[in-house]
Amino acid sequence: PDLEPFYGGTYFPPEDRHGLPAFGRVLDALAEAWAGQRSDIVRSAAEISGHLRHQSEVEPGSTGFDQATLDAATRRLLALFDSRHGGFGGAPKFPAPMALEFLLRRWARDRNPAVLEAVTTSLDRMADGGIHDQLAGGFARYSTDERWLAPHFEKMLYDNALLAHAYIEGFRATGNPRYAEVARSTLQFLLAEMETDGGGFAAALDADSEGEEGRFYVWTADELGSVLDGAGLSREEVAAVAGAWDIGPGGNWEGRTILRRILGHELSPGVTAQARTALLAARAERIRPGRDDKRLAAWNGLALRAFAHGALVLGDDDLRAATARLVAFVGEALVHDGDRVWRLPPGGSAGIPGFAEDYACLADGLLEAAAATGDSASLDLAIGVTRRLMADFWDDASGILADIGPDHEALISTPRTLLDSATPSANAVAADLLLRLAVITSDETLDRQGRRILGATADAWASQPTAFGRTLAAADRALAERLDVVVVAAPDDADGLALRQAAAELFVPSVVIAPLDPGVPRSDPLFADKVANDGRATAYLCRGSVCLAPTIDPVELVTQLTRLTGSAE
Numbered sequence: 102p103d104l105e106p107f108y109g110g111t112y113f114p115p116e117d118r119h120g121l122p123a124f125g126r127v128l129d130a131l132a133e134a135w136a137g138q139r140s141d142i143v144r145s146a147a148e149i150s151g152h153l154r155h156q157s158e159v160e161p162g163s164t165g166f167d168q169a170t171l172d173a174a175t176r177r178l179l180a181l182f183d184s185r186h187g188g189f190g191g192a193p194k195f196p197a198p199m200a201l202e203f204l205l206r207r208w209a210r211d212r213n214p215a216v217l218e219a220v221t222t223s224l225d226r227m228a229d230g231g232i233h234d235q236l237a238g239g240f241a242r243y244s245t246d247e248r249w250l251a252p253h254f255e256k257m258l259y260d261n262a263l264l265a266h267a268y269i270e271g272f273r274a275t276g277n278p279r280y281a282e283v284a285r286s287t288l289q290f291l292l293a294e295m296e297t298d299g300g301g302f303a304a305a306l307d308a309d310s311e312g313e314e315g316r317f318y319v320w321t322a323d324e325l326g327s328v329l330d331g332a333g334l335s336r337e338e339v340a341a342v343a344g345a346w347d348i349g350p351g352g353n354w355e356g357r358t359i360l361r362r363i364l365g366h367e368l369s370p371g372v373t374a375q376a377r378t379a380l381l382a383a384r385a386e387r388i389r390p391g392r393d394d395k396r397l398a399a400w401n402g403l404a405l406r407a408f409a410h411g412a413l414v415l416g417d418d419d420l421r422a423a424t425a426r427l428v429a430f431v432g433e434a435l436v437h438d439g440d441r442v443w444r445l446p447p448g449g450s451a452g453i454p455g456f457a458e459d460y461a462c463l464a465d466g467l468l469e470a471a472a473a474t475g476d477s478a479s480l481d482l483a484i485g486v487t488r489r490l491m492a493d494f495w496d497d498a499s500g501i502l503a504d505i506g507p508d509h510e511a512l513i514s515t516p517r518t519l520l521d522s523a524t525p526s527a528n529a530v531a532a533d534l535l536l537r538l539a540v541i542t543s544d545e546t547l548d549r550q551g552r553r554i555l556g557a558t559a560d561a562w563a564s565q566p567t568a569f570g571r572t573l574a575a576a577d578r579a580l581a582e583r584l585d586v587v588v589v590a591a592p593d594d595a596d597g598l599a600l601r602q603a604a605a606e607l608f609v610p611s612v613v614i615a616p617l618d619p620g621v622p623r624s625d626p627l628f629a630d631k632v633a634n635d636g637r638a639t640a641y642l643c644r645g646s647v648c649l650a651p652t653i654d655p656v657e658l659v660t661q662l663t664r665l666t667g668s669a670e
Contacts, residue, residue, distance in 0.1 A: 105146035105513060106153075153514040166559040166576055168210075173563035174573055175207045175216060181567065182219045186248050187226035189567055193253075195243040196227060196260065198267035199521055199570025205274050206577040206610050217275075224271050227264075228283045231359035234318065235346060236381050237293070238286030240264050241308075250361060251354050254308040254315040254390075258295060259524045261287050262403035269407070269414050274608040281415055288411050291404065292423055294392075300430030301396035301446070302404050310390045317390050319357040322350050324383070332379035334372065341368055342376045398435045398444055398459035399524070401427065405466025409473035413605045413614075421473065428470050428479055431463055440485040441508075454508035457527035458518070460490035461502075465534050472601060472614035475592040477621045480541070487538055490531065491550065500553035501528050519558050525571035528554045533575035540585050540613045543626045552579055574610075581611035583645050584666070586658070587631050589617045590638035596653070597638035603655035604640065609666050 108131065113124035122130075134142060178200060181189040188194045201220050208216040227233060230249025232241050239261050241252030268284035271277065295303045310317045325348050329339045342348065345366040352358045360380075368376075405427045412420035434446040435455075442455030442463055455463075467483035470476065493506035496517070504516040504527065518526045535551030538544070555576050562569050562576070586604040590597020597616075604614045617628050633639050634651055640658045642649045642665065649661050 103146075105150045107142045107146040107149060150513050166555065166562070166580075168580060170559055170562060171207065171573065171577060171580070174566040174569070175204065177563055178204060178566045179215060179219055182223075183247060184218075184222065187219075187223035188247075188249070192247045193243050193245050194247050194249065195523070196232070196240065196264055197223075197567055197570060198263040199525060199574065200567050201267050201570075202270050202610075203566075203570055203573040203577065205270055205608070206574055209274065209608055209610060210577075220271065221275065221277070224268060224280060224283075228268075228279070229362040229364070231354070231361045233283070233361075234290070235360040235362060236377055236384065237290055238283075239290035239294070240287065250359060252315075252359075254318055256295075256306040257523075258291070258302050258304055258397075258400045259403050261291055261295075262400070262407040263524075265291075265407040266410055269410050270608070270610070273414055273605070284411055285415060285417065285420075288408060288420055288423070292419070296423075297394060297396060299396075299446070300426065300434060301401050302427075303392050304395040304397055304400060305393040307390040307392070310388050315359075317384065317387050319354065319359055320348075320352075320380075321357055322348075322352060325358060325380075328379050328383045329376060332375055334375060338372050338375075341366070341372060346376075396430075396434075396446055398431075398442055398455055399462040401431065401435070402459070402462030402464075402466040403524070405431065405463070406469045409466065409469040410605075413469075413473040413602055416602055424470050424473055428467065428474070428476070431467065432482065435459075435463065436482065436486065440482075440489040442486060442489075454506070456509075457490060457494040457502045457504050457506070458524070458530070460486055460494070461527045461530040461534060462525075464490065465530050468534065468537060471616050472605070475588065475590055475594070475597050475601060475616040475618065477592075477616055477618040477623070480616060483534075484538060484542065487531075487534060487547075491535075491547075494527075495550065499557070500550075501557050502531055502554070519572075520568045521571045522568070528557070529569070529571035529575055532572065533578060536575065536578050537613050540583060541615050541625060541627055551575070555579060578611050583613075584609065584611055585613040585615060585627065585643050586662075587615050587617050587628060587641045587643075588638065589619055589631055589633045589641070591618055591620065592616070594638050599655045600638055600640040600653075600658060603658040604642075604662070606659055607662050607666070609662060612662070 112121065113127050114121055115123060117123045178189065183189065189197055201223055204216050204220050227249055230244065232244045232249045232252040239256055242255045242257055242260055243253055245251045245253060265284045265287040268280045272280035272284065291302060294306065297303055308314045329342060345363055345368045346360045347353050347363050348358055408420050408424045408427060411417060412424050435443050437443065442459045443452035444455050444459050445453050464483045464486040467479045471480035471483060494502040496503050501517055501519065504518050519528055520526055521529050532551045532554040535547040539548035555572065558569060558572060562573060566573060588597055588600045601614055604612065615627060617623065617631060619633050631641050634653060637653045639651045639653050641651050642658065642661050644665055652658050
């Protein structure tokens with residue numbers, strides 16, 4: 102009755118099975134125990150509750166971190182790197198986009214070719230594999246083998262948002278156009294298959310259709326032969342497609358074929374498009390996997406970050422429009438009372454209060470959207486949501502965020518997530534967010550809180566780097582010099598957009614891009630005395646408190662960044 106647990110289990114079947122008691126029998130036993138052994142139950146409940154409370158306690162971070170700490174984490178990641186197939190470890194193999202982005206940051210610092218090779222090999226092999234939908238774009242959740250061939254076919258919003266962002270960063274770092282293509286097609290997949298009519302993005306696509314996992318995506322030899330023969334391709338072109346996409350009479354997975362790209366077999370763009378169009382048309386006749394239409398705030402925040410970054414770096418109008426739609430959805434459906442976040446849009450019922458990850462990921466996406474669109478309203482909303490996050494979830498004793506806040510029901514223990522798993526932890530996202538907003542607002546408290554979060558786990562980075570990908574990226578920012586670009590321009594000013602794109606052109610991941618709408622006065626010191634020269638969009642590049650001469654020329658801004666950071670070396 103006091104809501105303390107005294108017995109638990111993972112699964113209880115309807116009937117006794119394989120040594121597991123049926124759920125009904127468990128309930129009978131619990132009722133008998135409560136009637137006859139109540140003192141034992143109360144004692145057990147106290148012990149379990151105490152253990153849970155102790156398990157969720159976090160000591161204040163006392164470990165400092167420096168470049169050597171991040172170098173140690175880098176070395177460990179390289180030791181885990183699969184040099185043949187890419188990624189880290191063996192089967193089952195999960196994409197690790199946050200760890201890859203951290204490695205790109207380390208490469209930008211010291212240009213170690215082994216670090217870049219780990220990133221590019223992983224990006225290449227994942228894009229080549231069956232985990233990547235070669236026809237419609239998008240990535241499945243993970244690969245059941247070490248080669249990225251046979252995925253668990255479920256497609257998650259968060260995976261595709263994180264991977265799209267990683268491929269954009271790969272493109273910025275290397276200039277490889279294929280990474281831009283993979284990022285764009287991944288975001289287009291989300292628009293085509295996961296954007297909902299009511300705004301925002303659905304959580305997932307099922308792995309199964311017609312009662313069979315992967316049925317929508319795999320092919321028999323007869324199916325492939327029939328479609329390709331009818332696609333208007335020559336016999337030689339059909340053979341080329343078969344060689345390029347690993348198509349053979351016996352299939353490559355349980356007698357069927359999962360399309361994947363084979364190295365050394367290149368197709369012309371025309372043949373690729375012709376074959377892809379025919380196969381997509383044939384696949385469209387199948388029963389589609391079901392869609393989970395939950396629009397989770399945190400995952401939509403990750404999507405907003407990816408779409409905004411793609412719009413800015415790739416210069417894509419469709420992605421920019423999608424960013425604007427998603428910002429509108431966030432403001433209308435997920436944020437209420439100015440700065441409070443719903444976990445899910447309320448609809449016809451009461452909304453679920455947002456968790457720390459919902460606040461952090463939405464604010465993170467809104468900050469990226471402000472840089473992409475020049476919209477000061479997105480920046481203000483990001484700041485407001487972040488301040489509410491810190492007011493409601495910050496635990497000053499431990500120096501980290503709790504997962505739940507005052508709007509949630511009281512629990513026996515307060516959960517505090519510090520690991521970056523399939524999604525980044527609220528604490529990792531918040532640390533990076535706080536460091537950036539501290540630059541924009543000149544609020545040293547935000548900077549101090551961000552660094553305290555990072556210190557809580559620093560002693561574990563070197564031994565478990567794959568569990569701290571976003572955290573490590575935030576730590577890299579914390580150790581980098583402060584760089585910011587303020588672009589003074591109205592949101593619809595094409596010259597302002599060109600300057601913001603120029604600020605994002607080079608791979609300088611520590612730079613903070615902040616929009617200043619001349620029609621919206623701001624009191625933050627960062628924006629003081631920054632005006633549109635002669636009424637034209639103007640960029641101000643600053644390192645620390647020292648700013649270079651303002652410029653209206655995107656080419657000059659790139660030159661300034663190159664000289665200031667040595668990015669061209």
